[in-house]
Amino acid sequence: MxxxxxxxxxxxxxxxxxxxxxxxxxxxxxxxxxxxxxxxxxxxxxxxxxxxxxxxxxxxxxxxxxxxxxxxxxxxxxxxxxxxxxxxxxxxxxxxxxxxxxxxxxxxxxxxxxxxxxxxxxxxxxxxxxxxxxRAPYYSCPFPWRRRSHQGSVNDASRAYPVVLRSYTDTFNKEPAxxxxxxxxxxxxxxxxxxxxxxxxxxxxxxxxxxxxxxxxxxxxxxxxxxxxxxxxxxxxxxKPEQLYADSMSDPYRIWYLLLEIYVSRDLKFDRDRLPAIEALAEFFHAQFREQYCAGLWREDLRFGLLWSIHRNGHYPGPHADTAKRSEVRNLSYQYKHNKERYAPVGVSSKQRKPSWSWIGADNYVDLKWPQLGQLRWLQDYTYFAFILDFKVHGQLQGVFGHVEGAELTLEAPYRHLHLKLDGYSKSQWNPVRVAQRALMRPSPLPSLRELAQVALVRPGYLAGTETSGSVIVPSSSTDFTFIRIAEETRTVPPALYLLILQPQPRNATNNRGPHHYRRVGLLRLSPHRYYGSDSVRVAVTKRLESDAYKEVTSEKWPVGTFVID
Structure with missing residues (x-):
């Protein structure tokens, strides 16, 4: 048939x-x-x-x-x-x-x-x-009624309709599926x-x-x-694909990112299924805008695609935000309720998934997001400082949308090399060690940028309401990091500047010649924020660091270099 x-x-x-x-x-x-x-x-x-x-x-x-x-x-x-x-x-x-x-x-x-x-x-x-x-039983009963404009008995069978009584026990009253x-x-x-x-x-x-x-x-x-x-x-x-994009108000890239934000919170038994489990969906989108698929992102919008971040703390104040978030997830989410051993990851995976520059590098069960997806992209104006030079895939079995063992992204962008000392960074704002660290940082270049990066990489739970996020696997002994300027939102008020934090990779048998390879370990969002008296301590600290770092970065010209990110 x-x-x-x-x-x-x-x-x-x-x-x-x-x-x-x-x-x-x-x-x-x-x-x-x-x-x-x-x-x-x-x-x-x-x-x-x-x-x-x-x-x-x-x-x-x-x-x-x-x-x-x-x-x-x-x-x-x-x-x-x-x-x-x-x-x-x-x-x-x-x-x-x-x-x-x-x-x-x-x-x-x-x-x-x-x-x-x-x-x-x-x-x-x-x-x-x-x-x-x-199946859970459902119940109904006759409900006699009569319109005022009609005469007759309320017991008339033609005016009786069943009333179905449903039991919804879900916290958010979701439909059963x-x-x-x-x-x-x-x-x-x-x-x-x-x-x-x-x-x-x-x-x-x-x-x-x-x-x-x-x-x-x-x-x-x-x-x-x-x-x-x-x-x-x-x-x-x-x-149908042609209907999905028929509306000029619909941005196919925006739809893709929105879908990813949902998908990464779902459970996969095998880590290698991260791309294959949306392979069919990627093929569906590729049929429309016919461009290169880059390990979960799209070549024509790749620079914006690099701006993913991990939103860790939700609306919980204070240093126990991660604990509160974890508690909420366990109480309200099915997957945590039935798998108590799971946790609420806060950054790039400890398994060092590759490529680190793609959202694949983030853990499952995270709150992944891209900037301002709630707004129409054409209302935003991004100035990009980075240029994509090359993209290479390693270990791809079948097709262009499935599993990859790794992928190299080569780009050219303004950069600064900075030294950070992460192992002695204190979590207390007024701890004597912390005060001394800040004092020693001030004479060094870009002190606010350094401080913000250290908070993002060591104590990310102290940041609030920002796309700034860091990795949880940066060795505490690491000192060398590279910051590259990716993009700036110029139509938003206030504007926002995005920097990637890269960590040099050690030389090995496959990386002993040619350009040095790097791994993404964080994203910084810098913006000249406005301060409000109602801001919490975390919000005020976040705004101060991002605002001061924005002024530092935009007041100087950075050299341009080429970087290979694994």
């Missing part, structure tokens, strides 16, 4: 037909058809997967009774909807073949975009949990956004969503399509 668009079948699909046994089947060249796709949480340690040893058994057929409950329920739904084929990642991709995995991951955009429907098993926390027989473990998984993010039709199975109800309407059980009338929770809201699923 041809698809709406005559789309070619995935290479491997599950034939769920009406036979007693279900088998995997491979698509022939040029074959088209309709299929359903499953979006779910693997969870646990399910061994029911496609690999070299299980291929023959799965191809010859397996009894439905042997399937994990979530997969079995998905088969039943697929049959009930009248489809013969079901795509399940664990059974349609060889899990023990990294090359096959990379190839199929690169095709995931087409699989979910062209699936007739995506079954979202949001209420199942693992592959063994199932989602058809564990948003409060599920499924909504915290990294892989389900692109699966939901790219699907053109989605059937959600939540603990409370079934929900049908497409690009036009949303139907909720047991409501009789459709509502407008719901939105994923980012400002401004994006429709779920995403509209």
């Amino acid at each position: 041809p698809d709406d668009n005559g789309e070619r079948d995935p290479n491997i699909c599950k034939d769920v037909g009406v036979m007693a046994k279900l088998n995997i089947c491979t698509a022939k060249d040029g074959e088209t058809g309709k299929w359903a796709a499953l979006s779910y949480c693997w969870g646990g340690d399910s061994n029911f997967t496609l690999n070299a040893s299980s291929f023959d058994d799965l191809r010859s057929g397996q009894s439905l009774a042997t399937f994990p409950a979530t997969l079995r329920d998905a088969v039943l739904v697929t049959r009930a909807l009248g489809f013969r084929y079901l795509w399940i990642d664990s059974l349609c991709i060889f899990q023990d073949n990294i090359n096959d995995w990379a190839v199929e991951a690169s095709r995931m955009s087409r699989i979910y975009r062209h699936a007739a429907v995506t079954i979202a098993a949001t209420s199942a926390e693992t592959a063994d949990a199932g989602f058809l027989d564990k 948003r409060s599920s473990r499924w909504a915290t998984r990294g892989w389900t993010f692109q699966e939901e956004l790219l699907s053109k039709r989605i059937l959600y199975y939540t603990k409370e109800e079934m929900v049908w969503k497409c690009r036009a309407v949303t139907f909720r059980e047991p409501e009789l009338k459709p509502t407008t399509t719901s939105y994923i929770e980012i400002p401004p809201p994006l429709p779920v699923p995403l509209p």
